[in-house]
Amino acid sequence: MSPAVADTAAASGSRDLHAFIAGLPKAELHVHHVGSASPRIVSELAARHPDSQVPTDPEALADYFSFTDFAHFIQVYLSVVDLIRTPEDVRLLTFEVARDLARQQVRYAELTITPYSSTRRGVEERAFMDAIEDARKAAEAEFGTVLRWCFDIPGEAGLVSAEETVRLATDDRLRPEGLVSFGLGGPEVGVPRPQFKPYFDRAIAAGLHSVPHAGETTGPETIWDALNELRAERIGHGTSAARDPKLLAHLAERRIALEVCPTSNIATRAVRTLDEHPIKEFVRAGVLVTVNSDDPPMFGTDLNTEYAVAARLLDLDEQGVAALAKNAVEASFLDEPGKARVNAEIDTYTSAWLTP
Ligand SMILES: Nc1ncnc2c1ncn2[C@@H]1O[C@H](CCC(=O)c2cccc(C(=O)O)c2)[C@@H](O)[C@H]1O
Numbered sequence: 001m002s003p004a005v006a007d008t009a010a011a012s013g014s015r016d017l018h019a020f021i022a023g024l025p026k027a028e029l030h031v032h033h034v035g036s037a038s039p040r041i042v043s044e045l046a047a048r049h050p051d052s053q054v055p056t057d058p059e060a061l062a063d064y065f066s067f068t069d070f071a072h073f074i075q076v077y078l079s080v081v082d083l084i085r086t087p088e089d090v091r092l093l094t095f096e097v098a099r100d101l102a103r104q105q106v107r108y109a110e111l112t113i114t115p116y117s118s119t120r121r122g123v124e125e126r127a128f129m130d131a132i133e134d135a136r137k138a139a140e141a142e143f144g145t146v147l148r149w150c151f152d153i154p155g156e157a158g159l160v161s162a163e164e165t166v167r168l169a170t171d172d173r174l175r176p177e178g179l180v181s182f183g184l185g186g187p188e189v190g191v192p193r194p195q196f197k198p199y200f201d202r203a204i205a206a207g208l209h210s211v212p213h214a215g216e217t218t219g220p221e222t223i224w225d226a227l228n229e230l231r232a233e234r235i236g237h238g239t240s241a242a243r244d245p246k247l248l249a250h251l252a253e254r255r256i257a258l259e260v261c262p263t264s265n266i267a268t269r270a271v272r273t274l275d276e277h278p279i280k281e282f283v284r285a286g287v288l289v290t291v292n293s294d295d296p297p298m299f300g301t302d303l304n305t306e307y308a309v310a311a312r313l314l315d316l317d318e319q320g321v322a323a324l325a326k327n328a329v330e331a332s333f334l335d336e337p338g339k340a341r342v343n344a345e346i347d348t349y350t351s352a353w354l355t356p
Pocket residue numbers: 032035074077078112113114116117118120152153154155156157185186187213216264294295
């Protein structure tokens with residue numbers, strides 16, 4: 001733990017949970033590459049590409065990032081994807097996302113990247129991989145934050161995108177060193193999960209972990225499909241699991257983590273209000289709950305805010321919040337020494353904070 005953080009923890013007389021969360025070492029498992037582009041980065045990229053409809057002014061951008069429904073969110077998301085046109089854009093975005101994570105004391109993050117969306121827009125695939133790997137290594141050297149990649153299929157783009165994504169994820173000449181998992185994003189309505197089984201089988205055979213989105217905008221049957229057909233080890237969102245007690249019991253018994261993103265669910269209208277969010281049901285059922293930000297700047301949030309939201313909804317004190325952080329470490333694909341390291345940082349920070 002850096003001296004500055006130790007000072008904050010030890011010196012602070014404040015019992016303010018927000019201050020505790022701000023300094024707490026964390027791991028993040030469900031956060032998107034392009035979706036994490038800060039207003040500063042997006043406006044800088046928009047200025048480079050005047051033909052884009054994305055506002056260059058951060059104020060206007062905040063309005064631009066308000067969504068009427070999930071389909072509208074995807075439309076806005078893709079307009080930002082269109083700004084990422086060169087390997088330098090990719091590198092800049094990736095390094096700046098790592099800086100923002102490090103600022104929140106994120107020690108480890110699994111960043112979801114959709115390579116198909118960039119390569120089909122003309123970013124050369126080898127240069128794309130070099131750009132993200134270069135940024136990953138620079139970020140680890142400069143911030144100490146360990147990044148790993150999840151490559152996900154943009155499901156609505158169909159089996160062509162699935163084939164391209166699994167090729168990029170399993171071709172030894174292309175596959176980046178930091179790649180640990182394989183996912184499935186985009187709209188769920190009209191995009192049944194079973195069709196992607198052959199692609200997940202190939203990814204799993206290549207040693208990647210399966211982490212599809214499911215149950216974000218559709219019912220529990222999508223989550224069952226993700227488990228049974230795609231062999232999911234974690235579920236992105238899993239919001240509708242609360243409607244199926246058998247599914248909750250299954251997730252709890254198999255210790256299959258849910259990557260819960262509270263504010264995302266409100267912003268995309270998947271859940272009406274935070275007080276109606278099913279995170280409490282998940283905890284009550286004994287499910288392994290992790291807290292994540294999904295696309296933080298687009299949803300006007302960040303990881304620390306999501307921890308504060310979870311603490312309020314679950315009525316947690318510092319120990320409870322620290323336990324949430326350790327859930328993410330447990331559910332991560334970090335190696336055992338890495339997990340032990342982050343858990344030790346969480347314990348040291350928490351006991352320093354609680355020692356009068
Ligand atoms: N909360 C979320 N829930 C689900 N996904 C989320 C969430 N946040 C971010 N994403 C990302 O949104 C993208 C969606 C991309 C997409 O739908 C699409 C459709 C048609 C063509 C193309 C293309 O590129 O040609 C792309 C995915 O990459 C996914 O990783």
